[in-house]
Amino acid sequence: xxxxxxxxxxxxxxxxxxxxxxxxxxxxxxxxxxxxxxxxxxxxxxxxxxxxxxxxxxxxxxxxxxxxxxxxxxxxxxxxxxxxxxxxxxxxxxxxxxxxxxxxxxxxxxxxxxxxxxxxxxxxxxxxxxxxxxx
Amino acid sequence: xxxxxxxxxxxxxxxxxxxxxxxxxxxxxxxxxxxxxxxxxxxxxxxxxxxxxxxxxxxxxxxxxxxxxxxxxxxxxxxxxxxxxxxxxxxxxxxxxxxxxxxxxxxxxxxxxxxxxxxxxxxxxxxxxxxxxxxxxxxxxxxxxxxxxxxxxxxxxxxxxxxxxxxxxxxxxxxxxxxxxxxxxxxxxxxxxxxxxxxxxxxxxxxxxxxxxxxxxxxxxxxxxxxxxxxxxxxxxxxxxxxxxxxxxxxxxx
Numbered sequence: 088x089x090x091x092x093x094x095x096x097x098x099x100x101x102x103x104x105x106x107x108x109x110x111x112x113x114x115x116x117x118x119x120x121x122x123x124x125x126x127x128x129x130x131x132x133x134x135x136x137x138x139x140x141x142x143x144x145x146x147x148x149x150x151x152x153x154x155x156x157x158x159x160x161x162x163x164x165x166x167x168x169x170x171x172x173x174x175x176x177x178x179x180x181x182x183x184x185x186x187x188x189x190x191x192x193x194x195x196x197x198x199x200x201x202x203x204x205x206x207x208x209x210x211x212x213x214x215x216x217x218x219x220x221x222x
Numbered sequence: 223x224x225x226x227x228x229x230x231x232x233x234x235x236x237x238x239x240x241x242x243x244x245x246x247x248x249x250x251x252x253x254x255x256x257x258x259x260x261x262x263x264x265x266x267x268x269x270x271x272x273x274x275x276x277x278x279x280x281x282x283x284x285x286x287x288x289x290x291x292x293x294x295x296x297x298x299x300x301x302x303x304x305x306x307x308x309x310x311x312x313x314x315x316x317x318x319x320x321x322x323x324x325x326x327x328x329x330x331x332x333x334x335x336x337x338x339x340x341x342x343x344x345x346x347x348x349x350x351x352x353x354x355x356x357x358x359x360x361x362x363x364x365x366x367x368x369x370x371x372x373x374x375x376x377x378x379x380x381x382x383x384x385x386x387x388x389x390x391x392x393x394x395x396x397x398x399x400x401x402x403x404x405x406x407x408x409x410x411x412x413x414x415x416x417x418x419x420x421x422x423x424x425x426x427x428x429x430x431x432x433x434x435x436x437x438x439x440x441x442x443x444x445x446x447x448x449x450x451x452x453x454x455x456x457x458x459x460x461x462x463x464x465x466x467x468x469x470x471x472x473x474x475x476x
Contacts (some may be wrong), residue, residue: 104426109369
């Protein structure tokens with residue numbers, strides 16, 4: 088899980104407040120962002136978006152903690168946490184979602200497993216198999 | 223068989239005693255070998271190539287960072303392990319490798335802990351510790367995917383393989399010459415008088431690992447490799463993983 092402090096031993100990429108990153112940013116390890124990112128942002132590990140960070144990108148990671156601003160869709164494999172200072176303008180999709188009081192969220196929100204959609208797909212397949220037999 | 227390469231500045235009389243002690247200690251430890259003194263007239267590349275062909279199994283550099291960075295460019299072409307006996311000023315790379323100054327380094331050579339470390343390559347020139355960019359008015363294009371631009375003009379930009387040498391503010395972790403990545407390290411510089419005494423917070427710094435990048439600028443910006451050679455932008459920098467076999471000490475910083 089993401090920790091707010093004392094994670095210095097695990098952090099691999101840090102984008103500080105004095106840096107602007109533009110493009111398809113793909114990192115191998117954990118990412119901490121305090122600056123500006125525009126384009127795409129992706130990691131297989133954890134992502135922490137600091138209070139003064141501004142992200143204009145579609146974001147995907149295993150776990151995300153947001154304290155800053157994100158303009159774009161967010162896809163999280165496991166847990167997404169929005170702190171009281173978070174400002175998110177885009178759709179979010181996460182397995183576990185935590186929103187603190189004061190957080191701003193404008194967009195569609197999807198949390199938990201996608202069992203229903205899978206059942207629908209199975210039904211469709213069955214129909215296709217039955218239809219030719221009926222003909 | 224060991225080949226000891228002495229830098230030309232060691233011809234100075236003040237190093238005679240230190241060199242004599244080193245030579246005695248090396249003989250005591252049973253790792254004595256051929257000694258070659260480098261000079262501007264001697265072609266280092268030819269010398270090393272000939273000695274490797276003749277059966278040299280270890281090249282030991284006796285000198286400082288400058289000597290090491292010169293020889294790394296030749297030694298990287300061979301599979302022969304490298305050692306270092308630091309003598310004289312400017313020996314920060316030795317510190318990073320955990321090798322003490324002078325005679326004490328002989329024990330490290332004898333213990334022979336060999337690590338396969340990454341090297342950086344800038345326009346076909348290898349570097350060991352890192353690269354410094356003198357001006358922050360540059361654009362860094364990484365992996366042909368994204369572009370990094372410092373927001374302020376006053377920023378210190380380095381490309382690191384080891385933890386930045388002689389930089390107290392740099393974080394202890396995140397720089398590993400065995401991880402297959404180089405790191406871009408960006409620090410905003412304080413210009414205001416009152417900010418002079420304020421130490422940089424780790425949150426001000428940026429550390430971005432990469433494998434390949436290009437540095438471009440509007441004008442020509444000088445780039446210094448290993449504190450020695452100066453190149454000009456545009457430059458291409460990439461990691462060459464596990465390129466150099468080097469003898470390290472127990473107290474290395476990676």
